[in-house]
Amino acid sequence: MGQLSLIFLAAVLWAAECAVIATKGPLGNESCVDYKEAFERFFSIPGEVAILQCPLDLNALFNATETAYNITWYEERTGSEITELEQSVILQKNQVFFFNVSMQHQGKYTCVVRTERACYKQATWLMVNEMTSENCVRPLTGHQQIDAHVNDLLSCPLRRYMKSVDSPSIQWYKNCELLQEDEKFARIKDILHIRNIHLDDAGFYTCKLTFRLGGVIREMGETIECVVDDSYLRKPQVIDPVNEIIKIEKGASFRKDCVVVVRSTGIPMVEVIWKSEEGLISNLRSHRIHQEPMTEGQTDDGYRLVRTLSVSNITEDDFYLNFTCQAVSPRENPTGHVTLIPVDPDLFLFLGLPLGSVALLFVLVVLLCTLFKVELALWVRTVFPFLYKTTDGDGKQFDAYIAYPRVLEGSSEKAEIFAMSTLPQVLEGQYGYKLFILGRDGLPGEAVVDVVQDALSRCRRLLLLYTASSLCSPEAQEWAEQQTGLYRALLENSLSIVLLELEEIREPLRLPHSVRLLKEKQGALQAWKRRKRWAFMDRKSEGHMTTFNPSARFWREVRYHMPIRGKAKATSLFRF
Known part of the structure; x- marks a missing residue:
């Protein structure tokens, strides 16, 4: 029985030992994501320090700052884990330091990164070669290119190790000669500046890193084959x-x-x-x-x-x-x-100022004519009546026919008061125009249609008065259509028509179609609208007081659209 217990105990210990060895194997029994061999190689020579850096990018695999992980190195040749049991090896973060490298250290090494939930691995090579060159050039070199005829620089490949060691310093050699600071070379940390590069600056440059690790001063180096390119620099x-x-x-x-x-x-x-x-x-x-x-x-x-x-x-x-x-x-x-x-003689005073003055005067004249067109026209008609041909002999008896709808109460009544009282007081009483007003000048018993047609044929203008409601109702539109002559004048534009808008029209679409088209084409004189720049002239009485109190500007515009009573003969071609 005791013998069986010993056998069982030995079997358990053997299984446990096998399990421990399996966890330390390069591949292990667990499933690791294999990234194969890295392209980069690490070079060294016997007797120096060699540093292997894990080729896996930890930050690309997981969040290395928040995720717990460990890194294990394995030697491919023996399949054993690399530990610090030997004094010649130091493990530091994701690097392995080999002191006093020998030819036996050459080979493939696998870096395995394990987290609680995953495992990753990738292999890299350490190349160790004996020195055979007499000019201190290492067997395996890197390559860098610089341009001729400019200042350029070489970068030491060992720069990536400077943060991993204590008291790092770099010295540069060309062949076996130590490069000193002068007009040609300048050393700044891990960079060698070369000034005024020529073709003979090509060659082998070695950067040697000296540092302290584990209390001992160590060194390692790498050679760069420098090629000078004489083709890229172009002429300035x-x-x-x-x-x-x-x-x-x-x-x-x-x-x-x-x-x-x-x-x-x-x-x-x-x-x-x-x-x-x-x-x-x-x-x-x-x-x-x-x-x-x-x-x-x-x-x-x-x-x-x-x-x-x-x-x-x-x-x-x-x-x-x-x-x-x-x-x-x-x-x-x-x-x-x-x-x-x-500079050329300044001709601005001779040409610029006169031309500018003429241009400014022209602009002012155009502006004044635009703003005071009505006032200027009335003044010219008064002062120079001989410029306009007379209306005598044109076959017309009246200067204007006054039309307004007399259908609705309220606004239509106001329009009738304005047509029957205010207009005659101003246009006939003050300015001598002859007006035909239906209901005042027609003979009793005559048909309305005949009166309208006959009166329109004897008038030089048609003044259509309307308010906000006088033309906006079906009855008003029917009234306008009943007066055949008025309707024809609106549609055929056979007579000069002036629209007098006595109140603001807030719904223009309700106006008769012919009136709306005419208003869009030539506009309407708005008796309800008062302008601030003419307010001082409104204080001057025009000799009338009505419900509608148009501004003096309105009356001037009405006179502007009335026929011109000139004194020139009918054959005269002058018109304003």
């Missing part, structure tokens, strides 16, 4: 000025930008200068003529350089003098010119 172009001639007054100030475009991927080695026939223009702002410091801006395909020429006070000596902008570069030195000349 002066796009402004382009041989300009500028007119300017004596004593004025002058500023002109010289704009140069350089198409280049690197920092351009181009200087923009201004010069005159007397030599280079001063850079001192205290001088009357000087050039300001050059400004530089980056564009989509290169750089835009600007330098400004400034002249504080133009003198006679500056006229007809060529100011030249030049772009100085290793490729070419293009130029652009600007010449100042005095």
Whole structure:
């Protein structure tokens, strides 16, 4: 029995050990999302430090700041987990540090990231090669390209490790020679600036990272094969000025930008200068003529350089003098010119002012004629009656036929009072017009239709009076149609018709169709409307007081539309 217990215990321990080993395997029994091999390779040489970085992008897989996870590294060759049991290995975040690398460390390593719910893995390679070159060039190198004739830079591939170590510093070598700070090279952190690049600057550059880790100073390096491209840098172009001639007054100030475009991927080695026939223009702002410091801006395909020429006070000596902008570069030195000349004599005083005065006078006359058309016309008719032909002998007896609907009470009664009393008082009593008013001038017993037709044939104008309700009812429209002559005059436009609107019409669609069309065509004289600019003239009495109290402006408009009693003979061609 005891022997069986021992056998059972041994079997349980063996199963547990197998389970532990399985969890530590590179693949394990769990299902991990496999991203295969990463394209990037890590290079090292024996005796230096090698750093492997997990190729998985954690932030693309899950929220690394809020999700708990752990990273495990496995060696593909042995299938074992990499731990820190050896002093030559340090695990830090998503990196593995191998100290004193040997050829046995070369191979494929798998990074496994586990969370509570998922598992991801991806493999990467560590390449370890012996140094065989006598010029300190490592067996495996990266490649970077810089452009000729400009200032450009090289970037150390080890820059990504600088935040993972203490006291990092980088030194640059070309072949085995340590590069020093001078006019050619400048070191800024992990960047090597190379000025005035030539074709012989191509070659192998090694950046060596020295740092402290685990209390010990370590170092690692990587070589870059630098290729100089001599094809991309184009000639600079002066796009402004382009041989300009500028007119300017004596004593004025002058500023002109010289704009140069350089198409280049690197920092351009181009200087923009201004010069005159007397030599280079001063850079001192205290001088009357000087050039300001050059400004530089980056564009989509290169750089835009600007330098400004400034002249504080133009003198006679500056006229007809060529100011030249030049772009100085290793490729070419293009130029652009600007010449100042005095402005032409000012002809504005001789031509501009008279023409402007005539134009202004014309505008004023047109404006006055538009605003005071009625007043001017009445004044001319009064002062120069001989300009208009007389109405004598035209076969007409009356100046105007007064028509108004006499159907409804209220407004129609007011219209009748206005037609029978006010109009005769003003037009006949004050201005001597002859009016025919139905009901006043017709003979008793005559048929209305005959009276209307006969009267209209003897009148020069038709004055149709209406209120808000006098023409807007079926009865009023029937009244208008019953008077055949009036209806024909409205439809056929055989007689000059003047609409007198005694009250505001708020529903114009209720007017008879012929009246509405006529109003839309020529408008109506609105006795109810009063204008503020004529208010001071309303105080002058026209000799009448009625329910309707039109303004003086209204009466002038009525007179304007009445026939003109001129004195010229009928053969005269003058008309206003």
